[in-house]
Amino acid sequence: MFGLGKLVGGALNAIGLGKIAPFISMGISFFTGDFATLATDVMGLMSNIKGLDFLNKVAKFAPLGGFDQLAGGFGELGLKQFLKADGLRDIADKFFKLADTLEDFQASSRKVNDLFDLLLETAQNRESLESVRNSVTYSSYISAV
Amino acid sequence: MLEAGKSSMTRQGANDKQTSGGGAGRATLRQRLGISDEQFQEMGRVGAMYYQQGNLDKARTIFEGLIEIDPQSVDAHSALGALYTRTQRDADALRHLNRALELDDRQIAAHVNRAEVYLRRQQVEEAVADLKKAIELDPKEQDAGANRARAMVLGIHEALEAKGVM
Numbered sequence A: 001m002f003g004l005g006k007l008v009g010g011a012l013n014a015i016g017l018g019k020i021a022p023f024i025s026m027g028i029s030f031f032t033g034d035f036a037t038l039a040t041d042v043m044g045l046m047s048n049i050k051g052l053d054f055l056n057k058v059a060k061f062a063p064l065g066g067f068d069q070l071a072g073g074f075g076e077l078g079l080k081q082f083l084k085a086d087g088l089r090d091i092a093d094k095f096f097k098l099a100d101t102l103e104d105f106q107a108s109s110r111k112v113n114d115l116f117d118l119l120l121e122t123a124q125n126r127e128s129l130e131s132v133r134n135s136v137t138y139s140s141y142i143s144a145v
Numbered sequence B: 001m002l003e004a005g006k007s008s009m010t011r012q013g014a015n016d017k018q019t020s021g022g023g024a025g026r027a028t029l030r031q032r033l034g035i036s037d038e039q040f041q042e043m044g045r046v047g048a049m050y051y052q053q054g055n056l057d058k059a060r061t062i063f064e065g066l067i068e069i070d071p072q073s074v075d076a077h078s079a080l081g082a083l084y085t086r087t088q089r090d091a092d093a094l095r096h097l098n099r100a101l102e103l104d105d106r107q108i109a110a111h112v113n114r115a116e117v118y119l120r121r122q123q124v125e126e127a128v129a130d131l132k133k134a135i136e137l138d139p140k141e142q143d144a145g146a147n148r149a150r151a152m153v154l155g156i157h158e159a160l161e162a163k164g165v166m
Helices: A004-008 A021-029 A035-048 A075-084 A086-101 A103-124 A126-135 B014-018 B029-033 B037-053 B056-069 B074-086 B090-103 B108-120 B124-136 B144-162
Strands: none
Touching: A021 B108, A021 B124, A021 B144, A035 B124, A035 B144, A086 A103, A086 B029, A086 B037, A103 B037, A103 B056, B029 B056, B037 B056, B037 B074, B056 B074, B074 B090, B074 B108, B090 B108, B108 B124, B108 B144, B124 B144
16 A cells, blocks of 8 residues: 555554554554454554645644634744734733632632743743744654654 | 633633633633733743753643633643554543534644544544645645645555555
8 A cells, every 4th residue: 555564563662653653553462353354444544644745744742622722823923923912911910810819710820820931021021032933834744854 | 700802812701610710601711811822822932941941741731721711722631632643642642632523624734643543543534634634725735734644645545555555
């Protein structure tokens, strides 16, 4: 099947997913269900894979979901602006005032406090801001070929 | 109660009883603070930056805080679930990934990560079901997470071959 014979030997290692391989092997070794059904399901998935081009764009780490997406936010300048200028500070100040006055925020306020402390620290740290800038072009996936 | 902003990333309203504010019918903290979709997304992206850098403690601080701000955020639950998947805190990962998928079962990342957790737990059938869903949601092979699912399928195929099943 489209050269998979060459690929699957260490395929996961080759694309940076080697840590998963032992778990897969273990899962198969300890599998107690119907192997025929499992094999059919896996073959069905394999038949839907059009080729090996997808290996050029594979998430290197467990993918985050929406926060991984670059579209939909402010973009590079807007993000820096949000962190540096009044937007974040205003929200944080609002929260700190609420936390001081509303008893029902006490249980969760520590985590939110930590969030705003970290965001403000990020905003004040030139190196972090630079990382934010670079993150616009960060690679959450790796090239396998 | 503050006016709730429309959000494509959250499910508001009926689930407000789970807000940080505590009581049923209360506004979420996000609503009280007037945080827009874009602002919420950018805070998440700072977490994503730390995540990509491997600074997982800082990333966790951000994702946990965002869940406190908006417990109905699919993106925040998905992100924290991913972080716990990466750090192999599987029970915590499943809790947040399941929540993300309850809120929106078309979350590719949550399906892929839950499959990884299932594989670690030797729940192969459940893993294959999640991988199938992730792949179906990305027929054009454009999503890096769904492509991770495809790679995992190759790995499973390889393991089955090694066992002489295929």
